[in-house]
Amino acid sequence: xxxxxxxxxxxxxxxxxxxxxxxxxxxxxxxxxxxxxxxxxxxxxxxxxxxxxxxxxxxxxxxxxxxxxxxxxxxxxxxxxxxxxxxxxxxxxxxxxxxxxxxxxxxxxxxxxxxxxxxxxxxxxxxxxxxxxxxxxxxxxxxxxxxxxxxxxxxxxxxxxxxxxxxxxxxxxxxxxxxxxxxxxxxxxxxxxxxxxxxxxxxxxxxxxxxxxxxxxxxxxxxxxxxxxxxxxxxxxxxxxxxxxxxxxxxxxxxxxxxxxxxxxxxxxxxxxxxxxxxxxxxxxxxxxxxxxxxxxxxxxxxxxxxxxx
Amino acid sequence: xxxxxxxxxxxxxxxxxxxxxxxxxxxxxxxxxxxxxxxxxxxxxxxxxxxxxxxxxxxxxxxxxxxxxxxxxxxxxxxxxxxxxxxxxxxxxxxxxxxxxxxxxxxxxxxxxxxxxxxxxxxxxxxxxxxxxxxxxxxxxxxxxxxxxxxxxxxxxxxxxxxxxxxxxxxxxxxxxxxxxxxxxxxxxxxxxxxxxxxxxxxxxxxxxxxxxxxxxxxxxxxxxxxxxxxxxxxxxxxxxxxxxxxxxxxxxxxxxxxxxxxxxxxxxxxxxxxxxxxxxxxxxxxxxxxxxxxxxxxxxxxxxxxxxxxxxxxxxxxxxxxxxxxxxxxxxxxxxxxxxxxxxxxxxxxxxxxxxxxxxxxxxxxxxxxxxxxxxxxxxxxxxxxxxxxxxxxxxxxxxxxxxxxxxxxxxxxxxxxxxxxxxxxxxxxxxxxxxxxxxxxxxxxxxxxxxxxxxxxxxxxxxxxxxxxxxxxxxxxxxxxxxxxxxxxxxxxxxxxxxxxxxx
Numbered sequence: 079x080x081x082x083x084x085x086x087x088x089x090x091x092x093x094x095x096x097x098x099x100x101x102x103x104x105x106x107x108x109x110x111x112x113x114x115x116x117x118x119x120x121x122x123x124x125x126x127x128x129x130x131x132x133x134x135x136x137x138x139x140x141x142x143x144x145x146x147x148x149x150x151x152x153x154x155x156x157x158x159x160x161x162x163x164x165x166x167x168x169x170x171x172x173x174x175x176x177x178x179x180x181x182x183x184x185x186x187x188x189x190x191x192x193x194x195x196x197x198x199x200x201x202x203x204x205x206x207x208x209x210x211x212x213x214x215x216x217x218x219x220x221x222x223x224x225x226x227x228x229x230x231x232x233x234x235x236x237x238x239x240x241x242x243x244x245x246x247x248x249x250x251x252x253x254x255x256x257x258x259x260x261x262x263x264x265x266x267x268x269x270x271x272x273x274x275x276x277x278x279x280x281x282x283x284x285x286x287x288x289x290x291x292x293x294x295x296x297x298x299x300x301x302x303x304x305x306x307x308x309x310x311x312x313x314x315x316x317x318x319x320x321x322x323x324x325x326x327x328x329x330x331x332x333x334x335x336x337x338x339x340x341x342x343x344x345x346x347x348x349x350x351x352x353x354x355x356x357x358x359x360x361x362x363x364x365x366x367x368x369x370x371x372x373x374x375x376x377x378x379x380x381x382x383x384x385x386x387x388x
Numbered sequence: 389x390x391x392x393x394x395x396x397x398x399x400x401x402x403x404x405x406x407x408x409x410x411x412x413x414x415x416x417x418x419x420x421x422x423x424x425x426x427x428x429x430x431x432x433x434x435x436x437x438x439x440x441x442x443x444x445x446x447x448x449x450x451x452x453x454x455x456x457x458x459x460x461x462x463x464x465x466x467x468x469x470x471x472x473x474x475x476x477x478x479x480x481x482x483x484x485x486x487x488x489x490x491x492x493x494x495x496x497x498x499x500x501x502x503x504x505x506x507x508x509x510x511x512x513x514x515x516x517x518x519x520x521x522x523x524x525x526x527x528x529x530x531x532x533x534x535x536x537x538x539x540x541x542x543x544x545x546x547x548x549x550x551x552x553x554x555x556x557x558x559x560x561x562x563x564x565x566x567x568x569x570x571x572x573x574x575x576x577x578x579x580x581x582x583x584x585x586x587x588x589x590x591x592x593x594x595x596x597x598x599x600x601x602x603x604x605x606x607x608x609x610x611x612x613x614x615x616x617x618x619x620x621x622x623x624x625x626x627x628x629x630x631x632x633x634x635x636x637x638x639x640x641x642x643x644x645x646x647x648x649x650x651x652x653x654x655x656x657x658x659x660x661x662x663x664x665x666x667x668x669x670x671x672x673x674x675x676x677x678x679x680x681x682x683x684x685x686x687x688x689x690x691x692x693x694x695x696x697x698x699x700x701x702x703x704x705x706x707x708x709x710x711x712x713x714x715x716x717x718x719x720x721x722x723x724x725x726x727x728x729x730x731x732x733x734x735x736x737x738x739x740x741x742x743x744x745x746x747x748x749x750x751x752x753x754x755x756x757x758x759x760x761x762x763x764x765x766x767x768x769x770x771x772x773x774x775x776x777x778x779x780x781x782x783x784x785x786x787x788x789x790x791x792x793x794x795x796x797x798x799x800x801x802x803x804x805x806x807x808x809x810x811x812x813x814x815x816x817x818x819x820x821x822x823x824x825x826x827x828x829x830x831x832x833x834x835x836x837x838x839x840x841x842x843x844x845x846x847x848x849x850x851x852x853x854x855x856x857x858x859x860x861x862x863x864x865x866x867x868x869x870x871x872x873x874x875x876x877x878x879x880x881x882x883x884x885x886x887x888x889x890x891x892x893x894x
Contacts, residue, residue: 152507
C-alpha cells in the first residue's frame, strides 16, 4: 500500500503539488489523470524518488520511502517511461535484464527471464532477444519497455504516459496488454495519463488532478456519474468523451427494420439506452418521424465495431 | 622519385627506426593523454562549472604554438623524449577531454532517468550505459588527438626525440626534397593508419578494446624495458647537429672509442638538433659528447671574446678557455679542416683569370657577378668585412637562399658564390674554392666537446679522441659529405673507411 500524507512540491515559488493526500491500495490499477501541469507525473516520480517532496511524507508498506535504501526501493518499483528509453547500446534481452544484471543474477537466469517475458508479450524470443532496440517498431519497443519494468518482479510498476507517443492501434493493443499483465501478475500498477478515455479504460481507481490538487478519486463509474466539480465534468466531456452517440445515428447508418410494433425508445436517446434495453430483450423498437423501427443486438455491435475502427 | 627510392633502399633501417620512434612517442603520449582526459571528464561530468573551467584551460593550452611549448619545456625538463611527450600530451588532452565530456553530458536525459530509476549503481550506469553511449564521441576525440599528435610529433626531432620529423628537418636543412617527402608522406600515412585503427578499436566491445590496448601498453613497455636492460655497460651518447658532416664525425668518435675501450658502448644520435639544443643537452647530461666548431663557441656559447682572432689556433685556445671557465666543459683538440665561409667560382672562370686566392679577385672585380646568402651579404664577417679587407667591389651582388646559390652558379646565373668550405656541392658542381690568403674569415674548426666531469670519469677519452686532432682536411670532409648527402651512402660506412685508410683503426 502506498500513502501520500500532506505531500507538497515547490519549484522556485511555484507550487507543483499542494498538500497531496492519496492512498493506493496494493494490487490496484491506479491511474493519475489530468491536463499538463496538474502534477500527476511529479506525483509518480516521487514514488521512486526521482523527485523529492519539499514537504510531507510518502509511505510504502507503512514505512517512509526516505527510510528505504534508495537502490532497494527502486529495485522494488518497475518504471516505464513515456519515451520508452530502451538503451540503444544494449540488445533487447540485455535491456530487459538490466536490473537483474545490477542485482547480480547469473547470465543464464537473466536470459531465461528475458525470453520468458518476451513470450508473455507475444514477441518471439528467437527473433527478438538479440536485436537492437532501433530495429523494433514503436509498439514493439514499448512492449519491451513494459516487460523491462517487470523483469525482477517488482511490487509496484510505475508508468509515465507510456502510450502517448504510439499510434491508436498500438495503443489499444498495449492497453489490453497491461490490463492482462495486471490481472496475471498481481502487482500494483500506477499509471499516469492525460487521456480520460485511457484512464477510464484502465483504472480500477482514478485520481483526477489539476494544478497540484486532486479533484476527485474514485472508480471510473463514480467519476462519470458523480463528477465532484465542474472541472471533472468538463474534463470528462470536452477533452476525450464526445457526446454519446444517439440511436438516430444508428438509424442514419441504415440499421434497423421497419416494424409496426409498439415503440419503447425515442430516436434522440443515447445508444446506452438501446444497449440497456437489449440486455432484456432480443430487439428494441424505436419511434422515429418516419414510423417505428426495430433494432437488434447485432445491429448495435456492427455499429460499434465500425465506429471503433474509425 | 629516383632519389626517394635510393634513400629508401640505402637508409631503410634508419627510416624504420624513425617510424618506430614516431609510433612509440605518439602512442605513449596518446595513452597518457587518454588516461588523464577520460577520467577527468568522468569526474567533472556532474560538475558543470569546474568542467567549463577545465575546458577553458585545455583550450588555452591548445593555443600555445608547439615550438613555443617545446621552448618553455626545455629549461624545466631538458630535451629529448620527455619534453616531447609532455608537449604532445598537453595537446592531446583537449580534444579527448572535450569530446568525452560532451559525449557524457549529451546523453538523452530519458536514458539517464531510466538508468537512475532502475536503481543502477553509479559504476554500472557509467560502464554499461554512459560510456558506451559516449563512445563514438570519445573515439572521435581520440582520433583527432591521434592525427594531431602524429603531426606534431614531427617537431620532436627539433629537441632530439627522433622520429620522422628528423627527415623533414633534415630535408629542409639540406634542401633535400626527397628526405622531406619521405618524412612528410610517412607521417601522413601513419596518421591515416592510426585513424583507421582507432575506428576499428571503437567498433570492438569494451572488453576486446581493453585487451588490445593493454597488449599495446605491455608491448611498448616491454620493448622500452628490454632496451634499457640490454645496455648494461657504460653507455656514452654522442650526438651531432643536423646534416651529414656531424653524422660522419660522431660515427668516427664512436668507432674510435669502442675500438680503444670495449667496455664502453657508444650510442649515436645523429641530426639531434641545432646548436643551443645540443649544448643544453650536454649541460643536462642527456648527451655526453658532441662535435662543435670553434667559431660557433665564440659566437653563441660563451660570453665576451666576440671579436675572434682570424688565427685558428688562437681561436681554439680562446674558445677552450672560455668553455672551461664559463661552463666547466672540456674541449678537445680540433681537426684540421675548417668549415668556415669561403668564396667559390667555376673551374672555367678560375682558369680563365688564373684565380687561386681571394686577393686575385681584385683584378677582375668588375667581371664578378656574385650570389650570396643573405646572412653573408649582411654580416660583418661576410661580404662587408671581406670587401674592406681585400678592397673588393663586385660588379653585381644578388642575395639568394643558400641552397639556390649553388644551382645559380651551376646554371651560369652568377659566377661567384659564398659557401661553407666543406659543402659537398663544391665537388658536385666542380667548383674551385679560393684561398682566404689574408685569413679574413673567422676559423670554424670542429672538435669534441664534453663536460669536465665526464672527462674526469673517463680520462681515457682524451687520447682516443685526440687521434683525430689535425686530421681530416677540408677536401677529405668535402668528399665524405658528398658521399653521404649526395650519394646517400651511410655515414657510418664512410666514417669507418676514412679511419681505416688513415690508419686510425685496424
